[in-house]
Amino acid sequence: MKKSHDKIYIAIAGNIGSGKTTLTRILSEKLGTVSAQMDNDNPYIEDFYEDMHRWSFNLQIYFLGKRLQQSIDLQNLNENIIQDRTVYEDAYIFADNLHASGLMSTRDFNTYMEIFEISYGLLKTPDLLIYLKADVPTLISQIQKRGRAYEMSIQEEYLESPNERYENWINNIYKGEVLVIDINEKDFILNPDVIDEIINDIQRLIPGNE
Secondary structure, eight states: OOOGGGOOEEEEEESTTSSHHHHHHHHHHHHTOEEEOOOOOOTTHHHHHHOHHHHHHHHHHHHHHHHHHHHHHHHTOOSOEEEESOHHHIIIIIIHHHHHTTSSOHHHHHHHHHHHHHHHTTSOOOSEEEEEEOOHHHHHHHHHHHTOGGGTTOOHHHHHHHHHHHHHIIIIIOOSOEEEEETTTOOTTTOTHHHHHHHHHHHHHSTTOO
């Protein structure tokens, strides 16, 4: 890793259940970075899983505000950082998916995107984005293992569309440096050697890192 005055910003992206929080924690411990975890205490989340159409806008606008504030706070730190999920995913993956599936009205989605577009231009693009790629059965298995009650009702269809949007975002929209980890083949929990591979790739792929 670079020294703190050349601070590095790494972000970890991936669908629900892909292992973002776990990988953030492991890499932060091994690399000695500040870790920024995703906030799971959204006060709308349980209501959302009970009635997605009614609470989708509330859920996403809360996540957006929290993620923007977190990102701004991180930019003001003179430290190397690993962030669990980015603000881009909130907009391009999850809000867009809710709108496309009819769970967020066009009026609410347009309002959401106006707020997002005003704000995200103020944020620094990660030096490296680590994308955790996983098929839906793998995601379902990991969601069940972690056992969050409000996630037990998630259907496969709810995960398939975000997966498609992640692929499109990574391949066609996102412009920064990306490291793709296929966790269907490289399970970093069952095989710790994968973590060493990821760290080697981080060292190699970060611009200007020697």
